[in-house]
Amino acid sequence: MKKSVIIAGVGGQGVITAANILARASLKAGHNVVTSELHGMAQRGGNVECNVRIGNVYSPMVRRESVEAIISFEPLEALRNLHKVKRDGVVLTDVNPIIPPLISLGIGDYPPVEKIFEEIEEHCTLIKINADELARKAGSILTKNIVMLGAFHALGIFPIEEETLLETIRESFHERYAEANAMAFKLGKEAIESVGDMH
């Protein structure tokens, strides 16, 4: 068994934390796990990508068209990583663009979001959720990464019991965030279940 997911987003969105939670939950569920991340100059509002791989794996890095899913916290970051997801894979993305600051200075171009979604759909299955809205509903925009984990869990790609994942989330934050995080996870999960069985 070998399963890989890319978690992508913008520095400050909680991407590395989400990857870390998923990795620790994977170990708890009895899987071998490897991940990759980048620190330092690579952060500071720049794009962030983490790979989380479980099963019979050695490499923290992934090949083109080799991962089961991308969990993207931002549409452009889904597109940036699209070449790494399998043709029969899934892109799960939030719908709210964060415009890179250089674009305001006339460097680069942010394509219309619909265009990004079309391009993803040409490649593989696309699932969109408004994670910002769900996170605010759960009590704080900071729970966005947990919304995304809840949604990813509902896709059933990583064989991890829900309770194992929830327990790891509880252990990762102060008690006072437990309620908001539990709500965020539930809202993320329900968002996928309401979309129906797309995968």
Add this chain to the structure above:
Amino acid sequence: MELLGEGKKVLLGNEAIARGALEADVDVATTYPGTPSSEIADSLSAVARKMGEKGEAPFYFQYSVNEKVALEFAAAASHAGLRALTCMKHVGVNVASDALMTYAYIGCRGGHVIVTADDPSCHSSQNEQDNRYYARFASLPMLEPSSPQEAKEMTIEAFEISEKLELPVLLRTTTRISHARGVVELKPLKMTSKKGKFEKGGLTVTVPEVARKLHPMLLEKMERARELSNGSRFNFIEDFGGEDGIIASGAAYNYAREAVDDMGLKCRIFKIGMSYPLPEKKIIDFLKECRRVIILEELEPIMEREIREIAQRNDIGVEIYGKGFGKLERYYEYTPDIVYATLAEFFNLEWKYEGDVREAAPRPPVLCPGCPHRATYYAVKKVAPKDTIYPTDIGCYTLGLLPPYKTADFLLCMGSSIGSGCGFAYSTEQKVVAFIGDSTFYHAGLPALVNAVHHNHNFVVVILDNFTTAMTGHQPHPGTLLDGMGYEAVPMDIEKVVRGIGVKHVEVVDPRNLQETMEAMRRAMDFEGLSVVISRAPCILLKSKTKKEREIYQINQEKCRKCDVCITRFACPAFYHDEGGNVRINEALCTGCGVCPQICPFDAIEVKK
């Protein structure tokens, strides 16, 4: 704390090295922070602080002023009989190399592990030098892990080897090892606190006569190291049939090992973990049993050259493939795609190099909203002539390179802003304004400033004092109140240091007051001779850690004339155009630093009520 747990844990490669040091009962750990090495020391700092709260920490930890001092400190600890760890990024070894080259001669007593974290592809570095050369250059053993588990085990083994040979041992990681997470099995911690004793009278003063004695002794130790390498459990062979061989190390091994499964390759893999000296006997046997061998190593063809030499000296007719074959280059890190495509060619298999990379607008790192460096750069650009030369230095402020500031013209290494500033001031008639951060100033800027004072070079040094080593994760430095163990330290005062070495024109400004900062910059530039402006305000990320009530700002749309100065000149990431073309401030990003109201010509930026 995950690092102090037991059983199986998911650890970062760097955390695994820290854990290895703790399991090996390290006594002294020193560093200067640098990506991708920082979390090794940060983990030890956190452990020292946590255990210090409950009494005495079982080891001493120090963020030293630079890598050379870190190494010298630990070398002394080793000669007092203690176990020592020193970690740094690859270019940090350049700074420490003056000590390192002679340290190899005198050797060590207590085990000493020196970690070099290399950065192929320059993810957060100014070059991608291959520090495996340092093992050859200094004549020191080197171990190279491929996973966090190995990183922990090799750290412990490196202490053992170091004590056996009485030589410091290099542990070399790369970004993809240091910043990979994996499952690590934790063994019991042996943490005891102790002091050592220095035995006088050894061959530890390297005057020429002593040095001449020591060099052959070093070479003899390395012969014994070669024997250890032949017997090392980190140099092992996996047999998947066939008569072709792969020799791989570091990250490349992971890609090769997985390719064997995915592509069903019939081959034998020789995984090299103790990479210097190479296990010559084992390699001879391996080469003799193979028809063809491919060598997978990132960056320089170091193993390849040595293995070719071994084959030639031993008259082995095996075909050896390496750099230049398939997609193997001497630059950038390897990727699974590169290794799979290369192995496909080597094994004559059909393998599609799939998946086109999509065009996506770049999202480079930028100065944070509220970063005081932005205000400093804005003020300097307002008063400096257009052809002003801006030598810059290593830190977040290197991002001044980006538009619209473009306040970075020349960069070599830590401290080079001031050294090159001296050179530009002499060699041109342009104005020169050098930028350097507080931690970098102490690290390598100070001797250069002494040089500038002594020779009375005519330029401006702007010291960006944000009270921390921001880019690598907010480590303390000689100007901070606490040290890496959380103990009270003696904080340097940059202003007194600068005045004390004889700079005549010194000003201290808060860059968040733009008018005052512009005036100070103008005075500094008009001054005949060397001038220093200390631009002082805390890193905004430090500030948000002690978050108070913050006032955030908004645009008064009635006053805004859409001149876009805030977007195109000040360029705080909190500003954006909405769909109607109006300028807005993203409330979630605004830190309330209060600088932008000072740059708006129409007073349209107001506190949000």
